[in-house]
Amino acid sequence: MAKELEELDVTRDEAADKLEAIAADLRGDGSFDVNVSNRTVHLAPPDDIGMEIGVREMSSLLRGDREAFTIKLDWKPE
Numbered sequence: 030m031a032k033e034l035e036e037l038d039v040t041r042d043e044a045a046d047k048l049e050a051i052a053a054d055l056r057g058d059g060s061f062d063v064n065v066s067n068r069t070v071h072l073a074p075p076d077d078i079g080m081e082i083g084v085r086e087m088s089s090l091l092r093g094d095r096e097a098f099t100i101k102l103d104w105k106p107e
Contacts, residue, residue: 033065033066033068033070034065034066035065035066051063055074055102059073060072060073060074072106073106073107074102074104074106075104075105075106075107077104078102078103078104079101079102079103079104080100080101080102081099081100081101081102081103082098082099082100082101083097083098083099083101084096084097084098084099085097085098085099
């Protein structure tokens with residue numbers, strides 16, 4: 030299966046809305062769809078999933094300071 034990646038520039042509120050929508054889908058019963066770029070991906074997480082949270086701070090003379098926050102969820106579909 031191919032990896033889908035979508036990069037957007039959004040406001041903090043838009044980012045929070047997207048995360049809240051995903052959280053609501055995770056709390057729901059069973060599977061759900063996620064739109065990534067021009068594709069809809071059907072996901073079917075089980076009750077227990079793996080979660081990884083990462084924070085990265087970067088400093089560069091040319092690009093300036095940057096911060097990154099990533100959340101990774103993974104599982105074997107049921």
